[in-house]
Amino acid sequence: MRRGREVTLRDVAELAGVSSRTVSNVVNGYANVTERTRLRVQQAVDQLGYRPNVLARNLARGRSGQIAVVVPYLDTPYFSELLQGIIRAARVQGYNVLIDQTDGDREHERMLINHGSSRLLFDGVIFSPLGLSQEALADRDPALPLVILGERVSDGTFDHVGIDDIAASRQATEHLLDLGRTRLAAIGDQPYETGEAAQLRTRGFREAHERRGLPVREDLVIGTPRFNRVDGAGAMAHLLDRDDPPDAVFCYSDLVALGAIHTLVGRGLRVPEDVAVIGYDDIEDGRYSNPPVTTISPDKEMIATTAVERLLLRIGSPTPPPGLELRAPHRLIVRESTAGRASSMIT
Amino acid sequence: MRRGREVTLRDVAELAGVSSRTVSNVVNGYANVTERTRLRVQQAVDQLGYRPNVLARNLARGRSGQIAVVVPYLDTPYFSELLQGIIRAARVQGYNVLIDQTDGDREHERMLINHGSSRLLFDGVIFSPLGLSQEALADRDPALPLVILGERVSDGTFDHVGIDDIAASRQATEHLLDLGRTRLAAIGDQPYETGEAAQLRTRGFREAHERRGLPVREDLVIGTPRFNRVDGAGAMAHLLDRDDPPDAVFCYSDLVALGAIHTLVGRGLRVPEDVAVIGYDDIEDGRYSNPPVTTISPDKEMIATTAVERLLLRIGSPTPPPGLELRAPHRLIVRESTAGRASSMIT
DNA sequence: TTGAAAGCGCTAACAC
DNA sequence: GTGTTAGCGCTTTCAA
Numbered sequence: 001m002r003r004g005r006e007v008t009l010r011d012v013a014e015l016a017g018v019s020s021r022t023v024s025n026v027v028n029g030y031a032n033v034t035e036r037t038r039l040r041v042q043q044a045v046d047q048l049g050y051r052p053n054v055l056a057r058n059l060a061r062g063r064s065g066q067i068a069v070v071v072p073y074l075d076t077p078y079f080s081e082l083l084q085g086i087i088r089a090a091r092v093q094g095y096n097v098l099i100d101q102t103d104g105d106r107e108h109e110r111m112l113i114n115h116g117s118s119r120l121l122f123d124g125v126i127f128s129p130l131g132l133s134q135e136a137l138a139d140r141d142p143a144l145p146l147v148i149l150g151e152r153v154s155d156g157t158f159d160h161v162g163i164d165d166i167a168a169s170r171q172a173t174e175h176l177l178d179l180g181r182t183r184l185a186a187i188g189d190q191p192y193e194t195g196e197a198a199q200l201r202t203r204g205f206r207e208a209h210e211r212r213g214l215p216v217r218e219d220l221v222i223g224t225p226r227f228n229r230v231d232g233a234g235a236m237a238h239l240l241d242r243d244d245p246p247d248a249v250f251c252y253s254d255l256v257a258l259g260a261i262h263t264l265v266g267r268g269l270r271v272p273e274d275v276a277v278i279g280y281d282d283i284e285d286g287r288y289s290n291p292p293v294t295t296i297s298p299d300k301e302m303i304a305t306t307a308v309e310r311l312l313l314r315i316g317s318p319t320p321p322p323g324l325e326l327r328a329p330h331r332l333i334v335r336e337s338t339a340g341r342a343s344s345m346i347t
Numbered sequence: 348m349r350r351g352r353e354v355t356l357r358d359v360a361e362l363a364g365v366s367s368r369t370v371s372n373v374v375n376g377y378a379n380v381t382e383r384t385r386l387r388v389q390q391a392v393d394q395l396g397y398r399p400n401v402l403a404r405n406l407a408r409g410r411s412g413q414i415a416v417v418v419p420y421l422d423t424p425y426f427s428e429l430l431q432g433i434i435r436a437a438r439v440q441g442y443n444v445l446i447d448q449t450d451g452d453r454e455h456e457r458m459l460i461n462h463g464s465s466r467l468l469f470d471g472v473i474f475s476p477l478g479l480s481q482e483a484l485a486d487r488d489p490a491l492p493l494v495i496l497g498e499r500v501s502d503g504t505f506d507h508v509g510i511d512d513i514a515a516s517r518q519a520t521e522h523l524l525d526l527g528r529t530r531l532a533a534i535g536d537q538p539y540e541t542g543e544a545a546q547l548r549t550r551g552f553r554e555a556h557e558r559r560g561l562p563v564r565e566d567l568v569i570g571t572p573r574f575n576r577v578d579g580a581g582a583m584a585h586l587l588d589r590d591d592p593p594d595a596v597f598c599y600s601d602l603v604a605l606g607a608i609h610t611l612v613g614r615g616l617r618v619p620e621d622v623a624v625i626g627y628d629d630i631e632d633g634r635y636s637n638p639p640v641t642t643i644s645p646d647k648e649m650i651a652t653t654a655v656e657r658l659l660l661r662i663g664s665p666t667p668p669p670g671l672e673l674r675a676p677h678r679l680i681v682r683e684s685t686a687g688r689a690s691s692m693i694t
Numbered sequence: 695t696t697g698a699a700a701g702c703g704c705t706a707a708c709a710c
Numbered sequence: 711g712t713g714t715t716a717g718c719g720c721t722t723t724c725a726a
Binding site (some may be wrong): 006008009010020021024027028030052053055056057058059060061062 | 702703704705706
């Protein structure tokens, strides 16, 4: 991609009659430069239309000026909404964002985090792991600045940004209970190693029951491999085939909720009259579905900016700062899927 | 980001007892290297755990190994679905993908395409313009390899990948007409400079009417600023307030259709009995909505791979290849929003 | 087939 | 403050 000959730092230096060192200083706003020379250099820069070569700069600096964001699925609305915020926040700081999708592939996730093949392509990574175990996380390249999104717990070597999933899930469940529902189902449990996110929600679900002194209907806690529409639709169908179907469902994502509602309506049941449905994530889809979905809304903007902020801090630090647990706020947004028509409101 | 000392090409050369040139040849699979030296070098590489420094390589080669993909909105399902395909296709070719979101901002789009500030950050760009005029496109940095997605027409200096929007829209409209509907509305027209995408759809809508010798109900052709749910919901409400509301609606995106359906159901109307609704894009949401949305399905995988393929070809060519018009296939997928329950099928 | 060496364009010690 | 200069790690021309 050499188009013609690019204007280099040296060209500018020559024209301005100074050394390249000085030009570099001016361009980067470094050090002390006399106002007069600064001006002369600036003039030369403008005249020549000089633009620094990012590649060369990065090579010399030993950094790439890019951060990677790794998510399991790009087309999951929750992630794409989050990504927007991250890109914005990073750009403000002069960083570019490389986006990667793992499809939840364990091997791919491990590779990324070991920083192997793409060494120096990014200076740090914001990671939303899916298939990655806590151990794999632990024996990663320790020099790679890392911020984890979602439900992992920090081991002190990275930052973790998320909401309080247990509290949020408890709150969602209590909302259902407050409606007078008695047969609550939960869709989305993942009772295995990599299902920590799901397990926290299940725990909140249980805690809500405990607080009310109510038993959890264990047979109504349904597992799903992913948190998407298909899974939600399937699980709901499964639930409806029981003798004693639920009158309310806590779905571990809005997509799951959308899938569940799809099945309910398809079977001629009314939401929320026959079955109340609550979701999680507050994605845009849920606001315009029929009926609109009651949900737990994490503060995505806050999650995005916090993650970027912490990562850049990590990248900039010669000695790694301690790994923090950072909690973004969330709130319950009540819509028609639990409250019925005309009673939409925000709590 | 200097962590310890990295293994360099020279280290390998030293250990293998050859020059760095030879190591480079082996690593890149270049030129003729004796099987014996190749083996010796490979051994040294493995032993030292050498990994090439991408930054240095790119600087020397004068390219970045990255392509940029620019879309108006990341959280639009159509784009995020497309992006997945692009990322995959690029990775296969050893390219990384930089994603940028313009929010449809004209200035931002122009800046990107002029390649100014980010020179050498990416070697080419796949661009889905929104606010950019044909002229702005024309006076861009001519050296920047470019592939345009969507509805622009190539002026011969870039490639354009898309589906035949007129034909697709005509087909969608004819489907509605075939259902025996007589009062067809269209939601999504954008009768101004940057609304070329929308205008093609409107044209297809008209052509379908013409072919049947039917008049277009001009008052039922509604404009919307964007192609999203809110717009669809609003436009639909507007239509229903007419004296003579439509009995079928052609929506210029699935999101618009989802919004329209939301309004319809909210007003107690049945889809498709009272009003049939057809969308465009075939996003996943439309498959699990209530009712599932009949739609025009562009071959996204094909669009993605074609775009990447053409762009890399452009990047690799010393002399720019002629700008091509590339048409990906599309098909009509009939679901309940037009065909009614139980009559889902694919055409 | 392989080696020596000159860049790629910028940064940053080190010296003045 | 500013200049000199040695890299950053790799590619690649030119010779051998």
